[in-house]
Amino acid sequence: MNPIPMEQSLMVAAMLFSLGLIGLLVRRNVIFMLISIEIMLNAAGLAFVVAGSHWQAADGQVMFLFIITMAAAEVAIGLALVLRLQSDLPTLDVDAMDQLKGGDDA
Amino acid sequence: MNTTDLIALSPLLIVGLSAVAILLLISLRRNHRAVATLALGGLALAMASIPQAAAVAPHHIAPLMMADGYALFYSALLLAASFVVGLLSFDYLEQRGEQREEYYVLLLLATLGGLVLVGANHFVSLFLGLEILSVAIYVMVAYARSSPLAAETGIKYLILAGTSSAFMVFGMALVYAQTGTLEFGPMAAQLMQMEDFGLALPGMAMMLVGVGFKLAVVPFHMWTPEVYQGAPVPVTAFVATVSKGAMFALLLRFFAAFEADEAQPIMNILGLLAIASMLAGNLLALLEDNVKRLLAYSSIAHLGYVLVAFLAESSFGDEAVTFYLVAYFISTLAAFGVISVLSDGKSEADRMEDFRGLYWRRPMLATLMTAALLSLAGIPLTTGFVAKFAVVAAGVKAALWVPVFALALGSAIGLYYYLRLVVVMLSPVNPTDDSNSEATATDDAMSTRAPNPAILRPKKVPIGPAFALSILAIFLLGLGVLPTPLMDFIKSSVSELR
């Protein structure tokens, strides 16, 4: 198997991360925001695996496993909250969720 | 894992086991009092195990954790804070008809995360500690299911924390790519050998996003007021103290390993963040009428103050950081404790109006609140003053003139809003004839609603919070007058750091 230079794989990870960030900032639907966070976490995991592969060590993969664990836990709670929100508000538009803010801001 | 490892980890193990034990208990029988007792007992036992752990310290539980005096000191601090939060939570939850028992599982798990974080010596433990803490807090802030704000608060915190975690993990990956190790010590040694940090520097910068988010420094601060306001008061107290304290302990440990100038860009960033936080936090709090939000903004500024001592990069600075965090814990817990005790089953006492005339209705609580606010403002004879003094001294010693100047400026602004609340508490309680004469009437649209009568009605403070608050009061003033013993203790605890 041809080795893949680390720089390039990390660049791919960085691109995926940026795409996730764009998604997070652009989308107003909570579900899409959660998806975007998954993309970012996945990109970070990819970066770890890349680095682990570069160092020929299992640590990167181990870290990836923990990242996936955390992503699962977070998604579970996030989706539970989405269900709650859906029953409270008619929309999943996050910009509509502004009950919490300064009392008198302009 | 050998016996020594287990002893060194005993606080962690006890907290974790208590969480599991509570789950078992819940599956047998739901009983709020029993569950709370078990949780508090677990925390107390964990605290009691710290001297045992200290006997084997410093002990490196390879490769993940470090059980040294520093970690144990912060563990004790976090456990004590959780204990206080637990005491406050019991009566808070007791007044509300929710499913209350799971809360304690989450409280213990979050504490566990904090304990892992302060002992973390490795990216894996850092990450896991942080995430256990975060995930538990996601749920805790949204715990009050019947509250219309709960879900909103929860999702906001979750998404922002998730984002910041993603940044942090990506940063870690970059650092790992550069150094090939996940452990702090070797990592630092490795970087020292290199001519420049290479990818590790952007990596650390991205990690700062995660750190900054947890610490709520500008510009990662914007979640704070919302989460403080929307979360149940004891949870707010927890977020304000344990979560931030644990993260700061980690930050200190991580960067204590680096001495070279290569890390200077990171320090510069932190300096800028500190200055921005001190100024923005105080400005934001200036005319805020919601007390929980006010404390949120002020906490932004406080973390900025602590960063000043952190930037000193000396063991003196480490002591100042630690002492400041202790003082901040005590004052913040006392302030939120008072809010928690004042809140009743229906509402939370978080409006400025709720505090009007408190001094004349519930003098003890008002006095404690005043002491807590003065301590936060850094008025002499409170522990906050000694802490701020130590921080400034550390900053001045390291010739950090700009941050110290920002600190002085921020404190000057800060005193105003703390005293504003104090004055409100001293005002009379008939809002009908002096609705426009509030001592610090602002031109903002002040709510002229009457305070919630239930809040002002003198009632007996339940024994749990009463105990917690009296302990806090003793420390609040005691450490302000006689801080030397604690300072010496801190000195011996953090000496192993550098």
Add this chain to the structure above:
Amino acid sequence: MLNYLALLPTLPLVGFLILTAFGKSLSKRSVVAIGVGSMALAAMLTIGIAIHFLSAPPPGHVFEQHLWTWFQVGDLAPGFSLYLDALSLAMILVITLVGFLIHLYSAEFMRDDDAYARFFAYMNLFVSLMLILVLADNLLLLYLGWEGVGMCSFLLIGFWYKKPENSKAAQKAFIVTRVGDTAMAIGLFLLITQLGTLDIQELGVRASEKWPVGSGMAVAAAALLLGGAVGKSAQLPLQTWLPDAMAGPSPVSALIHAATMVTAGVYLIARTHALFALAPVVLTAVMLIGLLTQLTAGISAVHQRDIKRILAYSTISQLGYMFFALGVSSNGAAINHLMTHACFKATWFLAAGAVIIAVNHEHDIFKMGGLGKKLPVLFWTMFFAGCGPFFSKDGILAEVWFSDTGGPFLWLLGLFGVFVTSIYLFRLLFTVFLGPLKNDVHWKPGLAITIPLVILATGSVVGAIVEYPRLLGYHPYATGTEAAHASPYLHAAIGKIAVGVALAGIYVAYRLFVRHKHYEAGEVVVPHITLRMRRLFAAGWYFDRAYHAAFVVPFQATSRFLRSELIDRGYDAVVALVQTGHRQIRRSQTGRLRWYAAGIAVGAVFCLGAVLL
């Protein structure tokens, strides 16, 4: 007896604690017993200490009492230690004796107030902190008292918070003095870093070892401390808070804004004189600040109508005199004036408070008149008390003439200030008490009001004869004056000129405000001065023209300048700036999640950019 020194701040503190804890459930009688009683004990203790100190002086005329070490940060270990020498003895005498009398007065004055216990609680706390301030042996403990009295002042100015303007005044006082306090705090840190100690005596020693006279560090340190003193003592340019601070009850004005707290700045400079001596530039600044403050505030006082504002400007002006004296290193004269002024101004404020009650809360002096017959005690105590400070001021002026940095020109300016002082003081006195009766008086002061007034007036008169600080063994006078003392006649003659000028001022005031009462309420007073001046200088037109051009026009310009409160606007601008900052930055808290996420992203971009650059 000296060993009980630590009890001194403790007594009022205990009073404060009792009143705070049980204030609600105590009867007014018990409140008085605790609030005034603690002060009475403190006053007796002070007298005992003073007698002991004078009859059996401790070695070196200094008594130190170390209570415990506060904390230790690095090599810095400020302690709770008290330091008693002639200077602090003078201060504690003023604080406890005058303080006790004012408390006694308040027992009657505040009787109808609902928040009786709260008032005495604050007052006791104030006295306790003020005592800590003057007895502190290190600057940090002094700073504790300094901040503490500032806080009490804030609470007491806003004591009658029902009126919004009172709260505004409290805020203003607080914010303006914060400016000075911040400078002082920075000064403290400068001293810590440079000299490694905050012990006042040690500071003096180390500073003179390490810093040559006029070195930049010494100047910076002294200037920063001066900043604190200027704020606290309401000197230019931080003087604007004091007139507004009159919103508080009269006893508060008497105790805090005339006798004690505002003199803390004077005390600070006198106490850290060793530092100031190393910075002659700053001392000159002190002198000029004092001189300018004294003149501008005096001129402003002439144009006030509100009885308490007149006294406020007068206080600023008198504090200016003290700074003037400090500036020529004549600390003895400054402290002497401080002590007589404390008696004098306390009397006047207390009497003014009684007058205000008697005329049904009228503040405008031109709506009063002829009260002398109805309230003779007030008139005569004010009259006699008003004479005292002219003599202590003579002392200052003589010192200015003979000092190295002063001289006849500055003396002349000071002398003019004396003239102005006597005009505005006696303008007030004559307008209110002489002439036809204008008010219904249904109220007579009781014993608890009369006795303090009489005692304080006596104190002021005695101060005219005796130099209190010299009596206590405090006599650091300006360099060069020792030579002058060799020719006491000249010294005395110089002094007597000032008395003469003062008498002339009284005469002018009498002519203007008693003999020729043409003015009506609401009319500006200044033109009448020119009118009366014309009669005064009967010789006619030349003088008058010249006088008008050289004197009245600047007068009017200054007063217009001061009345428009330009400096005030400056502080309003600072407040507005901070508030605008608040509003602007608050807009960032939109409650919108995506906006917050964008904040995080921007932060990340910033962090990354910073390490790449």
Add this chain to the structure above:
Amino acid sequence: MFWLTSIVAIVATLLAISRLNATHALLYLIVSFLSVAVLFLQLGAPFVAAIEVIVYAGAIMVLFVFVIMLLNLGPHAVEGERQLLPPHAWIGPGLLAAVLLLELLMPLSNNQFIPTTGTAKHADHSTIPTIPTEAAPQLQERMVVGPKEVGIKLFSTYLLAVELAGFLLLAGLVGAFHIGREEPRTSAKPGAMEVPSQEGPA
């Protein structure tokens, strides 16, 4: 091969974040995750490749699909989504992310990595990877770090971490249970929690 997979991953992700229909987006996301799994294989990490497919593309995505079904976000939601997503909304975030990407690519493109030596693989976790004195051959055969090594590492060195991960999942479980629990609204006890109504915007 590497570039092909990468391009597929990036394009699929781009489509995932821009689709209006949540189900479509999820499908693209699965494609993206699958291609990342292929990348893992190419990087010599077959174990995580499998995990990526099973857990990410499988379990987590199924969770999303469930929720989307529960929420009934059918085609009718697409129109609403379109309104929430005007084209100009992309500009700001796009720029911000572009700058971030640039900042990440810059150090990546001109960074000198420590070249690895074959020995690093066997190095103990705690030893510092040594910097070879002479540049080691960059293009050496990349070793596969297989499931066995990962497993050994996981259950020896990282045993404690695995336990902690258990706690992390426990927190997620308890939390999701508490929040997601279906509770009849009417059964809310009197005096149930009610945060004071917030002050509306002035």
